[in-house]
């Protein structure tokens with residue numbers, strides 16, 4: 565079953581000279597883990613904003629085509645309604661946190677939803693335990709580390725019980741430990757909670773190991789799409805648009821150019837064999 569259907573989507577911001585998204589058609593299956601990459605200004609964030617209806621409802625412009633999430637056409641449903649289907653997380657956790665305690669922060673998201681108290685409490689506990697912040701529920705959010713703040717922002721959308729989670733560079737402002745904790749959480753949400761994930765992420769090593777498919781944006785279009793090992797095989801196209809190539813692929817690519825490998829995307833074992841390194 566396709567949980568996301570995008571048909572001939574184009575978008576131009578009001579007053580902008582050119583389209584930021586150009587004729588995008590794609591579908592995502594329930595439970596898939598999608599990585600989104602592409603150069604700066606290629607339309608990744610704009611695309612994310614179309615998935616929960618912020619575009620076209622809150623940001624003005626020329627919107628063409630259709631985005632259907634969990635069976636709802638975003639044109640016909642409000643952002644509030646769509647936010648129970650699609651959770652959106654941005655790169656700066658500070659801009660997403662407003663309350664005095666961790667607990668209040670996640671409760672706040674549910675207050676306007678009309679969820680009954682018992683259910684509200686169940687969801688809060690579930691979300692905070694899942695992101696590893698249950699023991700910090702009384703903390704003042706500004707005192708949390710960057711990684712903890714981002715996991716709190718994720719908990720605040722999880723309490724809405726979304727089927728889809730869209731994360732736009734959720735680790736780009738975090739230290740290495742924070743990055744790792746957020747990436748591990750994203751993996752867990754997909755594998756254990758079966759949430760469909762779309763994540764814009766510069767850590768291409770992570771996407772190579774974990775994504776089911778990768779979408780590559782360039783100039784408002786998707787120019788490459790598929791399993792990570794096939795997408796990353798096209799090293800030259802990715803280098804041209806400024807995408808970081810995973811270290812293992814960079815080495816594989818050099819060996820392929822020398823005729824020592826048939827593909828750049830080979831396993832660590834095959835890489836060692838081609839380099840005549842001992843297998844451990």
Ligand SMILES: Nc1ncnc2c1ncn2[C@@H]1O[C@H](COP(=O)(O)OP(=O)(O)OP(=O)(O)O)[C@@H](O)[C@H]1O
Pocket residue numbers: 577578580584602603604605606607608609610611781
């Ligand atoms: N609010 C806006 N008004 C007008 N143009 C915008 C607006 N936001 C983005 N754009 C333009 O739309 C295009 C796509 O931008 P977008 O932010 O979606 O790219 P991105 O791939 O997320 O880039 P980055 O990697 O820098 O985050 C760019 O040309 C950008 O200048």
Ligand SMILES: [Mg+2]
Pocket residue numbers: 608609610732
């Ligand atoms: Mg962006």
